[in-house]
Amino acid sequence: MDPADKILLDHGSGGRIAHRLLRDLLLPAFDNPALAELNDGAILEVEGSRLAFSTDSYTVDPIFFPGGDIGDLAVNGTVNDLAMCGARPLALSAAFILEEGFPLEDFRRILGTMARAAREAGVAIVTGDTKVVPRGAADRVFINTSGIGLIPPGVRVASHRARPGDRILLSGSLADHGVSVLAGREGLAFQTTVQSDTAPLHRMVAAMLAAGGEAVHVLRDPTRGGLGTALNEIAESSGVGVLIHEETIPLKPEVAGLCELLGFDPLYLANEGKLVAFVHPEAAEAVLAAVRADPAGRDAAWIGEALAAPAGRVVMQTRIGGRRIVDMLSGEQFPRIC
Amino acid sequence: MATRHSAEYRDRHLVQELSSRIRRLSRRPLRIMEVCGTHTVSIFRHGIRSLLPETITLLSGPGCPVCVTDTAEIDAAIELARRPGVVIATFGDLLRVPGSRSSLERERAAGCEVRIVYSALDAVALARQTPGREVVFLGIGFETTAPTVAAAVLAARQAGLGNFSVLCLHKTVPPALAALTAAGDLRIDAFLLPGHVSVVIGRRAYLPFFERTRLPCAIAGFEPVDILQAVAALVAQAETERPQVENVYRRAVAEEGNPAAQRVLAAVFEPADARWRGIGVIPASGLEIREAYAAFDASRRFPLELAPAPEPRGCSCGEILTARKTPPECPLYGIRCTPSDPVGPCMVSSEGTCAAYFRYHDASAGG
Numbered sequence: 068m069d070p071a072d073k074i075l076l077d078h079g080s081g082g083r084i085a086h087r088l089l090r091d092l093l094l095p096a097f098d099n100p101a102l103a104e105l106n107d108g109a110i111l112e113v114e115g116s117r118l119a120f121s122t123d124s125y126t127v128d129p130i131f132f133p134g135g136d137i138g139d140l141a142v143n144g145t146v147n148d149l150a151m152c153g154a155r156p157l158a159l160s161a162a163f164i165l166e167e168g169f170p171l172e173d174f175r176r177i178l179g180t181m182a183r184a185a186r187e188a189g190v191a192i193v194t195g196d197t198k199v200v201p202r203g204a205a206d207r208v209f210i211n212t213s214g215i216g217l218i219p220p221g222v223r224v225a226s227h228r229a230r231p232g233d234r235i236l237l238s239g240s241l242a243d244h245g246v247s248v249l250a251g252r253e254g255l256a257f258q259t260t261v262q263s264d265t266a267p268l269h270r271m272v273a274a275m276l277a278a279g280g281e282a283v284h285v286l287r288d289p290t291r292g293g294l295g296t297a298l299n300e301i302a303e304s305s306g307v308g309v310l311i312h313e314e315t316i317p318l319k320p321e322v323a324g325l326c327e328l329l330g331f332d333p334l335y336l337a338n339e340g341k342l343v344a345f346v347h348p349e350a351a352e353a354v355l356a357a358v359r360a361d362p363a364g365r366d367a368a369w370i371g372e373a374l375a376a377p378a379g380r381v382v383m384q385t386r387i388g389g390r391r392i393v394d395m396l397s398g399e400q401f402p403r404i405c
Numbered sequence: 406m407a408t409r410h411s412a413e414y415r416d417r418h419l420v421q422e423l424s425s426r427i428r429r430l431s432r433r434p435l436r437i438m439e440v441c442g443t444h445t446v447s448i449f450r451h452g453i454r455s456l457l458p459e460t461i462t463l464l465s466g467p468g469c470p471v472c473v474t475d476t477a478e479i480d481a482a483i484e485l486a487r488r489p490g491v492v493i494a495t496f497g498d499l500l501r502v503p504g505s506r507s508s509l510e511r512e513r514a515a516g517c518e519v520r521i522v523y524s525a526l527d528a529v530a531l532a533r534q535t536p537g538r539e540v541v542f543l544g545i546g547f548e549t550t551a552p553t554v555a556a557a558v559l560a561a562r563q564a565g566l567g568n569f570s571v572l573c574l575h576k577t578v579p580p581a582l583a584a585l586t587a588a589g590d591l592r593i594d595a596f597l598l599p600g601h602v603s604v605v606i607g608r609r610a611y612l613p614f615f616e617r618t619r620l621p622c623a624i625a626g627f628e629p630v631d632i633l634q635a636v637a638a639l640v641a642q643a644e645t646e647r648p649q650v651e652n653v654y655r656r657a658v659a660e661e662g663n664p665a666a667q668r669v670l671a672a673v674f675e676p677a678d679a680r681w682r683g684i685g686v687i688p689a690s691g692l693e694i695r696e697a698y699a700a701f702d703a704s705r706r707f708p709l710e711l712a713p714a715p716e717p718r719g720c721s722c723g724e725i726l727t728a729r730k731t732p733p734e735c736p737l738y739g740i741r742c743t744p745s746d747p748v749g750p751c752m753v754s755s756e757g758t759c760a761a762y763f764r765y766h767d768a769s770a771g772g
Contacts, residue, residue, distance in 0.1 A: 073514045077745065084745040329523075330446070330756075387420040387629045389452020391765045 082396030119154035134262030138180030154216030245336025266340030282350030311371030414628030441599030442469030442756025471754035525557035607662025683723025
């Protein structure tokens with residue numbers, strides 16, 4: 068590392084360069100087995116029980132976007148990180164960094180959203196903290212939430228448990244959140260009806276685990292970095308190949324249209340209320356039925372399968388019958404020139 | 406994943422039919438250069454190479470605007486970004502392109518003001534909203550983008566804006582084709598000509614180039630069916646030895662192009678020599694802002710020392726852009742040069758050959 072190197076926005080993009088930061092700086096600094104698992108949350112054994120523990124900080128521009136605001140993301144994001152460990156969320160914390168001059172009205176609105184989201188998720192925000200920094204030292208409001216959850220006995224989901232033959236389920240349409248935020252961003256004069264998909268997924272997960280038990284091998288919510296990055300992470304940790312079929316991936320026409328226009332690949336845009344699951348074929352239909360019974364999972368579809376080879380890689384059969392590699396996101400996607 | 410409007414151009418049966426037709430027709434080896442970066446991305450994204458017979462090689466040409474932007478031009482943009490009071494407004498692709506020592510992304514991290522915009526008119530709006538600042542738009546792109554930048558200059562003049570200017574790095578396609586084929590050691594048998602550029606300049610603009618080279622040419626759209634139809638047309642031309650400039654994108658490209666866009670272009674810009682990264686200076690292949698609009702020309706407003714900058718050591722972008730090497734033949738490819746840490750511009754843009762290769766290509770996937 069060059070001493071003159073600085074943090075770039077790309078270090079937070081959730082793609083390859085963010086991984087490098089994790090591997091080169093964070094993992095060596097905090098070195099321990101629970102962290103090294105690199106799941107959405109850490110799994111801790113406490114006197115015979117297994118707890119999931121997760122934390123996430125939220126910054127989004129704009130704060131208010133079609134279908135939600137930063138408050139929904141902060142509650143649902145952490146609830147979902149716990150759910151992806153197979154856990155039932157028990158309690159959340161919330162900490163705020165507020166910029167001097169931030170309108171109280173906006174803050175009140177965000178708190179209202181968070182309270183509603185927590186109520187809907189059935190989890191209480193039990194502790195918190197508020198700090199105010201001088202104007203310019205933060206951008207309006209940053210939120211951190213942490214959460215703990217209880218993992219029921221017999222549940223063993225982890226990103227390294229994918230096996231060749233597993234079927235891959237996506238719980239609904241791709242990239243809705245990413246597109247709603249893009250469309251809400253200043254300077255992008257697109258009218259769109261796309262709403263963020265932000266939603267808590269722990270009830271869907273509980274139903275999936277009830278239906279499939281240990282046959283549910285991997286759960287992941289493809290947030291930053293999108294589905295493409297999430298599948299690569301799973302392929303790498305499990306040492307399997309992943310084959311997905313483009314025509315089976317649910318995608319709203321207006322999302323596809325905006326992506327075409329800007330040259331964005333929906334495989335790399337964020338989702339906030341979707342999950343991807345690797346499921347042993349014997350339980351596949353039961354798990355799909357459980358997902359579809361949830362309001363956030365009505366459009367769920369099988370999108371591919373895990374293979375023995377090429378280990379660690381993701382390949383997509385394109386709609387027209389060709390094949391291509393799907394790599395991890397490498398650098399924040401920028402709109403193209405022509 | 407598909408959009409309704411393009412579904413018929415992504416029809417699997419039509420694609421299979423075209424693929425078989427090409428396999429049936431193709432006897433002799435044919436090296437086809439796709440000139441346009443959008444074609445490159447579409448070819449990789451849809452896995453089109455995996456549908457073609459071994460006789461056909463697709464090569465990516467100098468049609469990614471970011472890839473052909475010279476290092477010295479990036480250095481100039483960086484120098485402008487560092488000046489107090491200057492806001493750089495740019496298309497996102499340009500952010501990560503390395504200059505000799507830095508990139509706009511790094512300058513932004515160091516505190517310079519660099520804003521991503523989606524069109525030149527957004528930059529005009531930014532200038533209007535920030536009267537105390539000098540907004541410099543980085544004008545990059547071919548005949549597709551240049552008319553929108555010309556329109557922005559006209560809008561800025563009409564609004565009487567004194568704080569908007571364009572660093573004009575635009576380039577034009579036909580002179581580059583001529584330069585590619587003029588160099589000896591030509592390794593291209595046919596050209597897949599760009600769709601968007603042709604919408605503006607028309608089929609006719611390629612005729613002088615064609616008359617000199619007599620190489621098969623086809624103007625293509627960007628959907629898989631468009632591209633395969635054009636490849637089939639090129640194969641037929643080559644096999645029958647009857648080359649022409651075939652317009653396979655008739656739903657968008659007219660013989661004469663778009664006269665309104667051509668008028669706006671001619672009003673604001675005039676041809677000038679331009680340096681293409683990896684290729685060198687090509688006569689009359691760039692656009693310069695006319696004297697009448699000098700007030701909106703960043704290179705006149707902020708005199709810059711444009712020191713010629715050497716290409717990064719080992720970088721083969723020039724050879725790749727001219728079909729003399731494929732990305733994996735570059736010693737830096739995938740080792741020192743990756744999309745998250747690019748050395749050469751072909752690895753930077755989402756439309757760059759090396760980036761597309763890196764993201765989508767894999768021999769085991771048949772891509």
